[in-house]
Amino acid sequence: xxxxxxxxxxxxxxxxxxxxxxxxxxxxxxxxxxxxxxxxxxxxxxxxxxxxxxxxxxxxxxxxxxxxxxxxxxxxxxxxxxxxxxxxxxxxxxxxxxxxxxxxxxxxxxxxxxxxxxxxxxxxxxxxxxxxxxxxxxxxxxxxxxxxxxxxxxxxxxxxxxxxxxxxxxxxxxxxxxxxxxxxxxxxxxxxxxxxxxxxxxxxxxx
Ligand code: ATP
Numbered sequence: 470x471x472x473x474x475x476x477x478x479x480x481x482x483x484x485x486x487x488x489x490x491x492x493x494x495x496x497x498x499x500x501x502x503x504x505x506x507x508x509x510x511x512x513x514x515x516x517x518x519x520x521x522x523x524x525x526x527x528x529x530x531x532x533x534x535x536x537x538x539x540x541x542x543x544x545x546x547x548x549x550x551x552x553x554x555x556x557x558x559x560x561x562x563x564x565x566x567x568x569x570x571x572x573x574x575x576x577x578x579x580x581x582x583x584x585x586x587x588x589x590x591x592x593x594x595x596x597x598x599x600x601x602x603x604x605x606x607x608x609x610x611x612x613x614x615x616x617x618x619x620x621x622x623x624x625x626x627x628x629x630x631x632x633x634x635x636x637x638x639x640x641x642x643x644x645x646x647x648x649x650x651x652x653x654x655x656x657x658x659x660x661x662x663x664x665x666x667x668x669x670x671x672x673x674x675x676x
Pocket of ligand 1: 480481482483484489490493576577578579580581603628630631632633634635636637
């Protein structure tokens, strides 16, 4: 019998993608022996509604730059092409139909694990995947109380913490700081070239 395909999904807003995301992706790929780790940038992230995001085309282009050359990784624009809010459960169930033989791992950080019960149709989602959770500060992942009584498959990923977030990168970009240590040279150059995350230009004073 042939071995089941081991497929990991790493969803996110990636506004912008940074080296913490890359460390998580590499750790998941290597520790879970994944055949493929798919990055899935959200088109319309319902959880970030209310905040103005960089255009999806830019977020997708930056993820492609960050992932370029990484073995067994690929970028999937399915959520950007799909109309309406980006629900992970829709992506996972579509993948399930496409690859019924695959073992699906949904890769998340502890912050997302802690709020998984707020996700759209989360019980259905938990039936379809094994969660792969990176704990915080080298501590093992902590299930939130809401998930304690709910059967779900979870594996821990060991990750040396990388102290960076997209929020911190956007703030640094707005100050005109050098971003290379947080996002790598290619993404930093993209942000600069496309004038992303700059404070909006003040309107000229009326005479
Ligand atoms: P923001 O600061 O805008 O909230 P973010 O940096 O948390 O963004 P997301 O795109 O929301 O980035 O995160 C995608 C996934 O990456 C989530 O599962 C999140 O837990 C994980 N993640 C984000 N930053 C890190 C990091 N520094 N180390 C490990 N995982 C991370």
